[in-house]
Amino acid sequence: MIAFANLVSASNQTQVRATLVSLLVGMGIPADQWRVGGPLSSILTACSYILATASLLIAQAIGSGFLGIAKGPWLDLLGQYVFGVTRPPAVAAAGQLTFVNAGGGVYPVAAFAGSFRDSTTGQYYTNTAPFTVNPTSTLSGVNFQALQAGSASSATPGAIDTIVSPPMAGVTVSNPLAVAGADALDDATYTILCQSKLGALSVRGVRTAYAYAILTALDSVTQAPVYPVEVNRYLVSASSHTGTVSVILASPSGPASGTAIAGVAANIEAIARPDTVTVTTTSATTVTYAPTVTVWCALPPGVTAAQAQAACAASVATVLANYRIGGVLASDDTQSNFQGLFGGSVAGACAQAIAALGGTYYSSQGAPDLALTPGLVATNGVSVLVRVLSTGVMAS
Amino acid sequence: MRGIRDTLRNAIPLRWIINAMSVGYRYLWVIAAYADLLIDQAVEGIYAWFPGYGPRTDNLAAIGATRGLIQGEAETAAHFALRLQNWLTTWTNAGSSSVLAEQIQSYLGNTPVVRIVTRAGLFVTRASNGTTTQATDPTWNWDSVSNPERAGWWSDLWIIVYPSEWATYANTSDPNYVNAFVNGWGIGHEAGRVAVDAILRLVAIWKGAHSYVVAIVFSTDPALFVPGSLGTAGNPDGNWGHWSKNVNGIQVPARTTATAGGTVRYWEPTGGGS
Numbered sequence A: 001m002i003a004f005a006n007l008v009s010a011s012n013q014t015q016v017r018a019t020l021v022s023l024l025v026g027m028g029i030p031a032d033q034w035r036v037g038g039p040l041s042s043i044l045t046a047c048s049y050i051l052a053t054a055s056l057l058i059a060q061a062i063g064s065g066f067l068g069i070a071k072g073p074w075l076d077l078l079g080q081y082v083f084g085v086t087r088p089p090a091v092a093a094a095g096q097l098t099f100v101n102a103g104g105g106v107y108p109v110a111a112f113a114g115s116f117r118d119s120t121t122g123q124y125y126t127n128t129a130p131f132t133v134n135p136t137s138t139l140s141g142v143n144f145q146a147l148q149a150g151s152a153s154s155a156t157p158g159a160i161d162t163i164v165s166p167p168m169a170g171v172t173v174s175n176p177l178a179v180a181g182a183d184a185l186d187d188a189t190y191t192i193l194c195q196s197k198l199g200a201l202s203v204r205g206v207r208t209a210y211a212y213a214i215l216t217a218l219d220s221v222t223q224a225p226v227y228p229v230e231v232n233r234y235l236v237s238a239s240s241h242t243g244t245v246s247v248i249l250a251s252p253s254g255p256a257s258g259t260a261i262a263g264v265a266a267n268i269e270a271i272a273r274p275d276t277v278t279v280t281t282t283s284a285t286t287v288t289y290a291p292t293v294t295v296w297c298a299l300p301p302g303v304t305a306a307q308a309q310a311a312c313a314a315s316v317a318t319v320l321a322n323y324r325i326g327g328v329l330a331s332d333d334t335q336s337n338f339q340g341l342f343g344g345s346v347a348g349a350c351a352q353a354i355a356a357l358g359g360t361y362y363s364s365q366g367a368p369d370l371a372l373t374p375g376l377v378a379t380n381g382v383s384v385l386v387r388v389l390s391t392g393v394m395a396s
Numbered sequence B: 001m002r003g004i005r006d007t008l009r010n011a012i013p014l015r016w017i018i019n020a021m022s023v024g025y026r027y028l029w030v031i032a033a034y035a036d037l038l039i040d041q042a043v044e045g046i047y048a049w050f051p052g053y054g055p056r057t058d059n060l061a062a063i064g065a066t067r068g069l070i071q072g073e074a075e076t077a078a079h080f081a082l083r084l085q086n087w088l089t090t091w092t093n094a095g096s097s098s099v100l101a102e103q104i105q106s107y108l109g110n111t112p113v114v115r116i117v118t119r120a121g122l123f124v125t126r127a128s129n130g131t132t133t134q135a136t137d138p139t140w141n142w143d144s145v146s147n148p149e150r151a152g153w154w155s156d157l158w159i160i161v162y163p164s165e166w167a168t169y170a171n172t173s174d175p176n177y178v179n180a181f182v183n184g185w186g187i188g189h190e191a192g193r194v195a196v197d198a199i200l201r202l203v204a205i206w207k208g209a210h211s212y213v214v215a216i217v218f219s220t221d222p223a224l225f226v227p228g229s230l231g232t233a234g235n236p237d238g239n240w241g242h243w244s245k246n247v248n249g250i251q252v253p254a255r256t257t258a259t260a261g262g263t264v265r266y267w268e269p270t271g272g273g274s
Helices: A013-026 A039-063 A072-081 A187-199 A207-215 A258-271 A305-322 A343-356 B004-010 B014-018 B023-047 B060-067 B077-085 B087-092 B097-107 B148-152 B193-206
Strands: A094-101 A107-109 A115-118 A124-127 A131-133 A138-146 A160-165 A171-174 A233-236 A244-251 A278-283 A285-289 A292-298 A339-341 A360-365 A376-380 A383-388 B113-118 B122-126 B132-136 B156-162 B212-219 B244-247 B250-253 B262-267
Touching: A013 A039, A013 B023, A039 A072, A039 B023, A072 A187, A094 A131, A131 A138, A187 A207, A187 B087, A207 A233, A207 A244, A207 A258, A207 B193, A244 A258, A258 A278, A292 A305, A292 A343, A305 A343, A305 A376, A305 A383, A339 A343, A343 A360, B004 B023, B014 B023, B060 B077, B077 B087, B077 B097, B097 B113, B097 B122, B097 B132, B097 B156, B097 B193, B193 B212
Parallel strands: A244 A278, A285 A376, A292 A383, B156 B212
Antiparallel strands: A094 A138, A094 A171, A107 A131, A115 A124, A115 A160, A124 A138, A160 A171, A233 A244, A292 A360, B113 B122, B113 B156, B122 B132, B212 B262, B244 B250
């Protein structure tokens, strides 16, 4: 019998060929001495590629029976056909544009006929409804969405700044608010979603049932999935003396919108809440985390301090946008009573950003811990200051 | 089962077969052998999806992770496989006292009796043989004297396990007590950290989010906490809201720790089982 660990792991081409050579040698054929490029050796190599491909396919197919092992499309099969959970697809960023016409032209644009661009990221967007820009006027509230779904379609306020088509002389475009797209659910979160579905099989309100309700909720107005664009963090209270469950939601920017909360509440009512139990669904309360963090590093040629600063700021923003509601409990015995945002996470984000640029991170200063209670999330007000040192010079 | 190696002879020149030791035959035989290995892998792998099918047991942990169940400390593979087969029924009843009791019983190595009690006095008992019974006794009185304000805390639960599989310390001079920290045991009895974490995790997963586990009680005295007999000595008398109570100015243990029938130990899960 083949060990289970070997059933779900594949042999690569090199391993397969080595095994074949070993078997041949064992049968008295000196395959280990064959000339590279000779016919027998080449055929063996070709066979090893074929067998390795089959090995990979078989291992992945077997793994599709197990959460935690199944990956990618195989996990999709397991999720859909065993757990009845479809992987949420990528979401295109959507929002509203504002047009300012300083000239005298009139520009009617049919739905999906406009093309606009974020000049920084290069992402393209289109209008989802017809609109007309009139002379010397400002038009707000034009609905748009990204042409390509995924987190790359996100845009910061004002970043959509280019009218590609149709030509509109004297007209400028911008997005007053940030918009966010999302990638298809990653394997780890999709696995959690499948596991949470089990809790939703019961009418007795285990915590995973609430998690499943949150993860599959739809915005009460747009009917778009709230996770992970509108809600990317949640907290389900662990226990209650009086049959109450408190659900706290947060978005990447901090607070969850009213329509997201309403959508989650409706789904909890439909999926998770037992009779006699009271559920309250609210947004997390935000607290701004706004230190100035100074990062000392060395950078490779061609990378500027400004680039490093932008990279650090983006990395910090990502950490804060995903930090657990209420923070984390200290695992350090010296801070056994501390719960909140650890400054070390911010420093770590900067270190990762510097490393990703090929630089060397030395240290950082000015990222204090921030105490949080269970309903609080930290929003990003961090300023990053990068100090570039010559290679080999440590910060003092 | 015939493999590719066996069918090889139908696909190659006759003279290769006659001379079975020809290089060509052996060359193809080795490649066919590897293909046969892959076929075996595929067949065994598909069988491995099914808990309890065939002699394989090394697949159960992975199936357990898929189906949200963990194998008990001393649970046999066969028993765990049966539970894995029953996973949908189990999850359909997640949050019920009977399933919570089942999960704890299945984990503990001594297959104890597990009883879940609500503040209203609903007793759900899972016997060692796996049968579940239900009884009511509204005289269940944990803390009405010490904490009358808790009278309305209807979603409180107590979990009682008989008997405890862990020894209690004889006294504070007991070498096991002295070495408890080194051994990773609790200060009340010799419960190991792994088991404690596992049970608390089971409680967090399998109880309703709206309920609060006040205490997990490990008793070696089966006569305690029995519906219909709650008035006997050693049972909760309304003063058990805290571990101690004040008697004539002196703090004394509020809860029974030993009877003629055995010892009793109490865990209070952080946050009621979070």
